[in-house]
Amino acid sequence: MLVPQNSYTNLSSAAGLGLIGFNERDIVVDYGCMCFDSFVYTSRLSKKIVGIIPSYEKLNTLQKRLVEEDVKNCDLVNANYNEQHFKEVFDCVIINSFLEQLLIEVKNNKSIFFDNKISPKKKDNSLEKIRIGFFKTIYKGLRPGGKLYLSYANKFRIRILLLFVKLAIESFFTAFSLKKAQNFISLVKAIYLFLYYLLSQKGFEELLKTNGFVDIEKYAVFPDHKFPLKIIPLSKLDECSFEPVLYTSREGRLRRIFAGVKRRLERLIFKKFRFFNLSPSFIITARKAS
Amino acid sequence: MLCELITNNTHNNNIALYKCYNANKVFYRKTAFSQWGNKVIENEKKGYEWFYKDSKTLNEIRLKKKYFYELEIPQFKGKKLPSESVISGNEETIGRIIDFYKDRWSTNDIFAIHGDMALCNFVIDEKNIKLVDWEHFHYSGKEYFGYDIINMLFILIYHESKRTFSLSKKNMDFLKKCYVQLIEGVDSSNKMLEKPFQNAKNYLLNFTNRFLVNTNIYKKFVLSSSPLSVLEHFDSIVTR
Numbered sequence: 001m002l003v004p005q006n007s008y009t010n011l012s013s014a015a016g017l018g019l020i021g022f023n024e025r026d027i028v029v030d031y032g033c034m035c036f037d038s039f040v041y042t043s044r045l046s047k048k049i050v051g052i053i054p055s056y057e058k059l060n061t062l063q064k065r066l067v068e069e070d071v072k073n074c075d076l077v078n079a080n081y082n083e084q085h086f087k088e089v090f091d092c093v094i095i096n097s098f099l100e101q102l103l104i105e106v107k108n109n110k111s112i113f114f115d116n117k118i119s120p121k122k123k124d125n126s127l128e129k130i131r132i133g134f135f136k137t138i139y140k141g142l143r144p145g146g147k148l149y150l151s152y153a154n155k156f157r158i159r160i161l162l163l164f165v166k167l168a169i170e171s172f173f174t175a176f177s178l179k180k181a182q183n184f185i186s187l188v189k190a191i192y193l194f195l196y197y198l199l200s201q202k203g204f205e206e207l208l209k210t211n212g213f214v215d216i217e218k219y220a221v222f223p224d225h226k227f228p229l230k231i232i233p234l235s236k237l238d239e240c241s242f243e244p245v246l247y248t249s250r251e252g253r254l255r256r257i258f259a260g261v262k263r264r265l266e267r268l269i270f271k272k273f274r275f276f277n278l279s280p281s282f283i284i285t286a287r288k289a290s
Numbered sequence: 291m292l293c294e295l296i297t298n299n300t301h302n303n304n305i306a307l308y309k310c311y312n313a314n315k316v317f318y319r320k321t322a323f324s325q326w327g328n329k330v331i332e333n334e335k336k337g338y339e340w341f342y343k344d345s346k347t348l349n350e351i352r353l354k355k356k357y358f359y360e361l362e363i364p365q366f367k368g369k370k371l372p373s374e375s376v377i378s379g380n381e382e383t384i385g386r387i388i389d390f391y392k393d394r395w396s397t398n399d400i401f402a403i404h405g406d407m408a409l410c411n412f413v414i415d416e417k418n419i420k421l422v423d424w425e426h427f428h429y430s431g432k433e434y435f436g437y438d439i440i441n442m443l444f445i446l447i448y449h450e451s452k453r454t455f456s457l458s459k460k461n462m463d464f465l466k467k468c469y470v471q472l473i474e475g476v477d478s479s480n481k482m483l484e485k486p487f488q489n490a491k492n493y494l495l496n497f498t499n500r501f502l503v504n505t506n507i508y509k510k511f512v513l514s515s516s517p518l519s520v521l522e523h524f525d526s527i528v529t530r
Contacts, residue, residue, distance in 0.1 A: 011323040012298055015298045015323065018321050019293050019295075041323065041358075044358060045356060045358065217292060230296070231294060233292050233311075236292060240294050
């Protein structure tokens with residue numbers, strides 16, 4: 001027999017979590033439970049994992065998987081992210097596909113994520129901040145020194161930016177105010193801040209800092225944060241060598257040609273020009289200040 | 291500690307390889323993501339134990355048996371060659387490796403096979419040669435002496451011919467030289483070196499289970515998927 005058969009569950013898609021490392025005493029919370037493999041993997045290495053899932057259908061599917069895998073050290077909660085559910089504090093927070101989740105939730109109810117979207121006055125020469133309610137909830141639930149793991153697809157930065165800009169413009173036109181000119185300046189500022197926080201890596205880092213996180217590390221992920229094959233820490237670019245990920249599909253001539261072109265293009269963008277801001281996905285790890 | 295994911299689930303091995311930066315220390319960490327991965331990592335540790343049995347290096351290679359196993363391997367100093375290395379330009383290194391193999395493999399009481407010996411798995415400096423990636427390690431009979439080198443030569447031929455579409459006369463002469471270097475002083479009971487490439491393929495297919503491969507063996511080893519005519523051709527080049 002040349003192809004071995006086995007009944008093991010391969011959780012390799014959770015390889016991103018290897019960046020943070022779990023302790024067997026850790027209590028972890030997974031917001032959204034977007035990757036079931038990550039959830040199962042974490043349950044194997046930590047004391048307990050709590051999953052918060054707004055979608056009831058998804059919760060049922062995950063429950064079935066957990067029974068199959070015989071995972072017992074977990075709790076699943078059907079709730080929204082902004083609710084503070086637990087008295088206990090967590091050692092680690094996992095948010096897979098962060099921007100995808102944000103996009104869905106903002107479409108449903110933008111108030112979930114924003115409070116004081118733009119502060120009216122500048123304080124101590126600091127930039128005006130956008131605060132995300134979701135981050136505040138996470139911050140409150142983490143113990144000091146607790147870890148945050150966040151992954152997202154790059155393309156969603158543009159989508160979510162467009163959505164925010166649309167919402168800001170809508171609110172400008174619907175708001176009843178005699179001071180339209182002042183509102184217009186606020187609108188321009190809002191769009192500028194969305195651009196800054198969502199499109200630049202520095203801005204995104206600042207967003208996390210504003211929400212109380214330190215030791216922020218950013219990683220470029222290839223080809224996808226849902227099944228990473230290569231992860232490069234952006235602070236160690238000089239020591240890392242980039243070789244494009246080998247896509248194993250050998251079937252079909254067109255597919256092979258496409259994979260070849262993609263590989264050459266990636267080599268050019270990331271190896272030669274080192275434009276890692278264009279990476280397909282990102283992972284961010286951070287720690288709550290002690 | 292900062293980590294870089296170098297590879298993940300290569301050939302469905304259920305293992306991720308990280309390069310870890312901890313203060314001034316750099317090391318590699320292999321992490322399993324299934325029970326199969328645990329088995330492979332444990333096997334790899336056995337390979338290191340066999341290879342570094344009288345060396346201090348073994349103390350630096352640590353197996354952590356959590357639910358999913360982890361193996362820490364130090365960063366060896368020296369030159370590392372890319373996975374698509376070819377014969378041309380690497381003749382001296384290949385010659386050194388064959389000498390090294392003859393020395394280490396013939397003096398070890400218990401014979402073993404690395405299973406995936408390729409230029410990219412060596413770390414070489416002026417004095418030392420280190421060998422990594424022992425996932426396919428297994429014990430075997432001494433009559434299979436030479437398997438790893440033949441496999442390595444075939445990988446080199448594969449990449450050389452992918453680049454140039456054929457082997458030059460210089461390459462062929464070099465292969466012959468490598469073969470002569472390898473068989474010198476080898477016991478007559480050897481089952482590998484009469485028809486080296488064909489016999490190596492037979493070994494691979496007959497003892498597939500020993501290699502702990504979790505994918506179709508034809509996808510993992512180029513030697514296993516090569517037609518008989520090609521192997522006969524290279525056998526005739528080296529044994530003529």
